[in-house]
Amino acid sequence: MAVSSDNGSGSLAQIFDSLTPQQMRERGSLKWSQYPGDVIGAWVAEMDLGTAPAVEAAIRQATHDGLLGYMPPSVSQAAREEMAHYQREAFGWQVEAEQVSLLPDVLSSLSAVIASHTREDSAVIVPTPAYMPFLEIPGRNGRSCVEVPSVARGARDGSPHWVLDLDGIESAMAAGAGLLVLCNPWNPVGRVLSAAELDAVAALSSTYGVPVFADEIHAPLVLEDSLAHTPYASRPGADPDLTFTATAASKGWNIPGLKCAQLIASGQARTRWETDAGSAHLTAGASVVGALATIAALREGQDWLGEVRAYIRANRDMVSDALNGLEGVEPTLPEATYLAWLDCRDLGMERPARFFRKEAGVAMNEGVTFGRAWSGFCRLNLATGRGIEEETVRRIGDAVRRLSQAAS
Ligand SMILES: Cc1ncc(COP(=O)(O)O)c(C=O)c1O
Known part of the structure; x- marks a missing residue:
């Protein structure tokens, strides 16, 4: 079934x-096929919304041309x-093509940075709640992971406002x-970090000489x-020698x-990336179809993206209305991303995602996988x-109401 506008x-x-x-x-995406039966897939970060017509056309063209081999x-x-042009136009960050490396995915660049560009006995600081692999990748590369739980300030516009624990980050750096x-x-909290927060991180990075991924x-x-x-690296205080940016x-x-991400670095970080065999060889793993896409x-995909953002925004607002007043579930609604972070601690269970999968038929990600502090x-x-989406929040609401009726 096509999901494009053309x-x-x-x-x-x-x-x-x-x-x-x-x-x-x-269609059988991972999001919808992992859990069998009448379960709504609302977990892994895939969209059900297809991709831009221009991207579809590029993939068709590559297939038509037989351009499915190694990267020219x-x-x-x-x-x-x-990508350099996009960073300049969209975000005002002066990036040149020479500062951009292709690689298969963002996570392989994190692995490479940890393995090749951190001291062997050093720890990796991960502010939490965090995208789950950030917590596992340090261990796979022989490093420990220091989880620094972040802080949810009082509700702002009806949604908790998450901020980095800069003191905790500083202690770990020290x-x-x-x-x-x-x-x-x-x-998963959908925050867009402010320039002031980025500057505070940059000041810590420079003071303690700790690189930032x-x-x-x-x-x-x-x-x-x-x-x-x-972009963090666009802030004047961010030391290029200590900064690796990954995007896609x-x-x-x-x-x-389609396996094509980008690592952007300049200064000594760039030199280290290019001269290290472990990170440099990743370039060969980026796919030609991914690069064309x-x-x-x-x-050519900006109009499509604009419509998708508006659509997700409206979904978010609908979810906000639907969950408003639902006892035991406090949502953090995203400023960016398409992910909402639900505080279900008042439901009194450590693993609410398991509860919702079984009792509501909605598969979400479990909070504790985003860091030790986030069970519930x-x-x-x-x-x-x-x-x-409407069916999803209806199921969540019904399951919570059944739970509270059973308890009363
Ligand atoms: C913050 C973040 N980084 C990285 C990834 C994974 O990216 P890749 O598939 O390029 O490794 C995801 C996927 O959801 C993500 O949310």
Whole structure:
């Protein structure tokens, strides 16, 4: 089933509105096939919304041309130029193509940075709640992981406002940590970090000489017109020698399976990246189809992305209304990303995602997988059709009400 706007069957929003769970199961994405039966897939960060027509066209063209082999230097160069251009145009960050390396995915770049560019006995600082693999990758590379739980300040616009625990980060740096993982926009709480917060991180990084791995994969997905993504590396205080930025078109345009991400670095960080065999060889793993899709997404996919952002924003607002007043569930609604973070601690269970999967038929991610401090939370994926989203929150609400009736 096509999910693009060029299939002649209505506007993008109308197409999304009409998506059904049955269609999603037939399509068989990971999100919808992991849990069998009548379960709504609302966990892994995939969108049910297809990709931009320009990206589809680029993939078709590559297939037609038989351009499915190893990466030609001209395609790699074009993708690097396009990403540099995108960073300049969209975010005002002066990036040159020479500072951009292609690689299969963001997580392999984090592995490489940890393995090759941190001291052997050093720890990796991960502010939590954090995208789950950030917590596992240090261990796989022989490093420990220091989880620094973040702080939810009082509700702002009806949603808790999450901030980094800068004192906790500083303590970990002072204790000899070798890297800070900074996720902005921030999965799972959907925050767009402010320039002041980035500057505070940059000051700590410089003071303690601790490199920063800035994961900005969700940058194209800022939902609020009043907010703008600020690349960490674009801040004057961010030391280029201590900064690695990883990004991709894969979240914004929904193509993580095409395996083409970008590592942006300059100064000594760039030199270290290029001269280290472990990180440099990753370039060979980026796929040619992914590079062509990335070029198409960044160059011609902005209108589609704008419509998708508006659609997710409306889903988010609908979810906010639907969960408003539901006792035991306090949602953090995203400023960016398509992920909502639900505080279900008042339901009195450590693993609410398991409860919702069994009792509501909604598969979300378990909070404790985002860091030790976050049992009682779960993450809800909002990137689906409106009808499916309405069914999702109806199921969540019904399950919570049944629980409280059983308790009373
Ligand atoms: C913050 C963040 N970083 C990285 C990834 C994974 O990216 P990749 O598939 O390029 O490794 C995700 C996927 O959801 C993510 O949310």
